[in-house]
Each structure stands twice: as C-alpha cells, then as structure tokens.
Amino acid sequence: MVFITHCWKNVRRRLERSARLCAALLVCLASAVLASTVDLTEMRTERTDGALVLHTTLRLELGPAVEEALVKGVPVYFVAEAEVLRDRWYWYDRKVASVTRYYRLVYQPLTRQWRLNVSGEPLSSAGLGGSIAQSFDNLSYALSMIRRQSGWRLTELSELDPDARHNLTYRFRLDVAQLPRPFQIAAGSQADWSLSLSRNLRINPDPVR
Structure with missing residues (x-):
C-alpha cells in the first residue's frame, strides 16, 4: 500500500x-x-522626373499591447529610413543619400478618430509643425497609410554615378524612445513593442545606357 x-x-x-x-x-x-509583426511585401525603385524614387509595401500588424496603449491615447511613433550607397572596393561604401520619414499615430477619444502625422523631420507631442496630418475613422485605415510608402523621392539621378553600382538600405521600426517612460520600461519585456526590419536592395543600372 x-x-x-x-x-x-x-x-x-x-x-x-x-x-x-x-x-x-x-x-x-x-x-x-x-505580437506585433512587420515584413516587406514590395520594395522597388523607379527613375522618374529626374529622381530615384522608392515604392514599398509593408505587412504591418500591431499587437494587443500596442493597440491598448493607442486606445488609451498614447501616441505611437514609427520611423522609416532609406539610404542610397555607392559601392567602393577600396574603402567603405559612400553614402549618396539618406532620407527619413516619421509617423505619429494617436487615437482621439473625443472625436473617436485616429490621427496620423507624417513628416520628414522628427516628430514629438511638442512639435508637429510642418507635418502632414490626416484623420481616419478606424485604425486599419490609418495603418494602411503607413503600410504603403509610394513615390518616396530618394535622390536626384544626377547624384548617381552611371559607372558605379549602388545599393539601397531600407529600415522601419517602432520608436520606443518616444513612448512615455512607463511604457518604455514595459516595452523591454513585451514582444509587442519589438517591431523593426531592415532590408537591402541592389539598384538596377539605368536601362537607357
């Protein structure tokens, strides 16, 4: 027993x-x-109007923790960066151009609308001047504006050496540093806030040549 x-x-x-x-x-x-996820479904360059422009489409989904913070009125910031680099076999690649887009997304409970600010300069609650602002009835519509980054002017074609090879580095991230301090601390242990990607693309030579 x-x-x-x-x-x-x-x-x-x-x-x-x-x-x-x-x-x-x-x-x-x-x-x-x-958890929040982000991936690229499209990334291509185009030569138009004397400039090199970028077209990207993101598969961007926000996790529950990020959506909950937004519903509580906490602004969430995203940053998209693109660099054009020229190959140099004898030294580091030379940076031809570097451009950045900043996004600020916030929910406004009084109007029950989502407001998105987009700017080429850093954004903060204290400084939104110069940004383009749009309001949306739901979160999905607001995110669709972030997901599609079309016709992004990177550099003038005259800046590209026709005899050299060029590469494009694209990065996208959720800017945790812009969150209120309590959320920054929580973000360190929540996968929802770890949202970033980095991709490289060889820029095709000018087909005219």
Missing part, C-alpha cells in the same frame, strides 16, 4: 509538471501569434 501511494505521488507530480510546461508553451505560442 505504501509503495502504491508513493508511486501515485510521483505520477501526480509528473503530470502536474507536464501541465505547467504545456501551459507555459501555450502562453509563449499565444504571445508569438499576437
């Missing part, structure tokens, strides 16, 4: 341990599914 009781206790402990492991695994899987 003592032996059977001892064995049953061991089995019960193993079952309890397995149940805890399964629960932890389910939590991790749920967090991975619900």
Whole structure:
C-alpha cells in the first residue's frame, strides 16, 4: 500500500509538471501569434522626373499591447529610413543619400478618430509643425497609410554615378524612445513593442545606357 501511494505521488507530480510546461508553451505560442509583426511585401525603385524614387509595401500588424496603449491615447511613433550607397572596393561604401520619414499615430477619444502625422523631420507631442496630418475613422485605415510608402523621392539621378553600382538600405521600426517612460520600461519585456526590419536592395543600372 505504501509503495502504491508513493508511486501515485510521483505520477501526480509528473503530470502536474507536464501541465505547467504545456501551459507555459501555450502562453509563449499565444504571445508569438499576437505580437506585433512587420515584413516587406514590395520594395522597388523607379527613375522618374529626374529622381530615384522608392515604392514599398509593408505587412504591418500591431499587437494587443500596442493597440491598448493607442486606445488609451498614447501616441505611437514609427520611423522609416532609406539610404542610397555607392559601392567602393577600396574603402567603405559612400553614402549618396539618406532620407527619413516619421509617423505619429494617436487615437482621439473625443472625436473617436485616429490621427496620423507624417513628416520628414522628427516628430514629438511638442512639435508637429510642418507635418502632414490626416484623420481616419478606424485604425486599419490609418495603418494602411503607413503600410504603403509610394513615390518616396530618394535622390536626384544626377547624384548617381552611371559607372558605379549602388545599393539601397531600407529600415522601419517602432520608436520606443518616444513612448512615455512607463511604457518604455514595459516595452523591454513585451514582444509587442519589438517591431523593426531592415532590408537591402541592389539598384538596377539605368536601362537607357
């Protein structure tokens, strides 16, 4: 009888341990599914009107923690950066151009609208001057404006050496540094706020040549 009781206790402990492991695994899987994600579905350059322009389309989804912060009226900032580099075999690649777009997304409870500011200069709650602002009835419409970055003028074609090879580096991220301090601390342990990507693209030579 003592032996059977001892064995049953061991089995019960193993079952309890397995149940805890399964629960932890389910939590991790749920967090991975619900976390914010970003990826590129399109990235191409085009020569038009004497300039090199960039077209990108993002697959951007915000996780529950980010959406909850937005609904509470916390502004969330995104940054898109593009650099044009010229290959140099004898030294570091030369930076031909560097451009940045800043996005500020916030929910306005009084009007129940989402407001998006876009600017070529850094944005903050204290300085939105010079930015283009639009209001949307829902979050999906506001995010669609961030997801599609079309006709982004990078540099004049005269700045590109026709005899050299050029590369484009594109980066997109959620700017955690712009969040209120309590959210910055929480962001360090929540996957929802770890949202960034970086991609490289070889710029095709001018087909006219």
